[in-house]
Amino acid sequence: MATISLIGAPTDVGASVRGAGMGPDALRVAGLAEALRAQGFAVIDRGNLAGPPNPWLPPVEGVRHLSEVVAWNRAVFEAVSTSLALGQVPLLMGGDHSLAIGSISAVARQCRQERKSLRVIWLDAHADFNTGASSPSGNLHGMPVACLLGQGPAELVGWSGEPAALAAGAIDFIGIRSVDAEERQAIREVGLQVFDMRHIDEHGMRNTLTEVLQDVDEDTHIHVSFDLDCLDPQDAPGVGTGVRGGPTYREMQLCMEMIADTGRLASVDVVEINPALDVRNRTAELAVEFIRSLFGASTLAR
16 A cells, blocks of 8 residues: 655645635544545655745735745645655645645656656636736635646746646646636636536536546556635535535545546645634545545445
8 A cells, every 4th residue: 555645734825815724734633644544554744844924915016925935835845756756645735725836846747757647636616727917816826727837927837847847738627616707718728628517517527537537547647636615615614715516525525536446646735724714624524535535435345
């Protein structure tokens, strides 16, 4: 069984509201390490990374807290790189979604070194494809995809050794239902594959995942970037930017189980859990259930 490396990044420096920095410890309280060990995995909790505090300042040239986001992502990049080099499965516990820049950049660099194909599955209510020019808020947790595609601030691109960590065809979005006007046009121009909630409503989660996973093979490294606001806020109230109308509990379980069935899952982000807005740690507990499924837990042996 693989060794899973838990990496805490307790910051909300890229977010719109305070509180996501408490997400790593909420996952620990919800029993994440114990649940994975019960499935037979070796689990190493590497504790929480250190970084600058949230200065809570207005945007500068359309971007908030750039230097702080860079510092946190550098710490994430190094920690994820170390885990991958040791042959472990890094599980980043955020923190806000801007941290995916460092996480996925490290994974992309490792995949190039190993000549593997990287597939990122982005579970989110939002496309996170804004730039400083298009973002209404300047919050960098709405820009990680643009950064990973080489379209963000210069300080946040090129970390994988290439101008873009990802090609547009290497990322699939599931559950999207909140996209800004300029972001919508940019998605069309770049040709990103977005399975929004209308697609899931019309075709179902099973057919959606069949499309997403159809060309995954033994040389594919799957990275799941799981923003808890992908879920409906009635199920997951502890998020900073909840949007009504997300996948149901069973739809998300099926999504996770189908990804697990590939046997190609090799790295994970779990982000945007905000205990300050939660009810008795419900959202972190829900996250643990889905992570268990992502790592192969199921009702029957399959």
